[in-house]
Amino acid sequence: MTIAITMTSVPKPAPDLIEAFRNAPTSIISDNLARLPGAVGLRPFHRAGRLVGAAFTVRTRPGDNLAIHRALELVGPGDVIVVDGGGDETRALVGEIMKNIAEYRGAAGYVIDGAIRDVAAFAAADFPCFARAAIHRGPYKSGPGEINVPVSIGGSVISPGDIVVGDGDGVVSFPAAVAASLLEAVRAQIAREEDTLTAIREGRYQGSYGKS
Secondary structure (H helix, E strand, O other): OOEEEOOOOOOOOOHHHHHOOOOOOHHHHHHOOOOOOOOOOOEEOOOOOOEEEEEEEEEEOOOEOHHHHHHHOOOOOOEEEEEEOOOOOOOEEEOHHHHHHHHHHOOOEEEEEEEEOOHHHHHOOOOOEEEEEEOOOOOEOOOOEEEOOOEEEOOEEEOOOOEEEEEOOEEEEEOHHHHHHHHHHHHHHHHHHHHHHHHHHOOOOOOOHHHO
């Protein structure tokens, strides 16, 4: 079956704007997006390291990774390979070899609404991979699939070129158009929370956190 490719590459925000979110906790990003977006049910499988990049999206039928193989021929530096596998946990969509291909291409990491395998290889590396589950069973490779279309990942819609951030709390995404104002709000909340933590350590805390 065919793989429909809407775009071979996606418009990306300026690299410095994406990189500015590297140390921004997903929890605080989520707070400043009205606590609405964010993938549910995904967890990190890699050893360490944060995920930051622009979404390169893939939709495939459950348990089939032909579209991901095609996407790996197109991704470039800074792309986050975001795979809508329908949340299926019965077959792994990527493993160690596809991890290494993505790294070779310069991709920023994987976000997979589905399963992976070869978890020891991911756990021993800092290449970010967020997925729903792990299983030994391999995928089909017959399609169909779509590349660079809006996808649903754990209940969150991610469009090509959206900024994707992942850490130990999970994955959140947002359109590039809101990135600058969001970054300002995130930085302001980080500063407020640091002030609160300092007040707690110094015995000056007056209960302001519960009112914010």
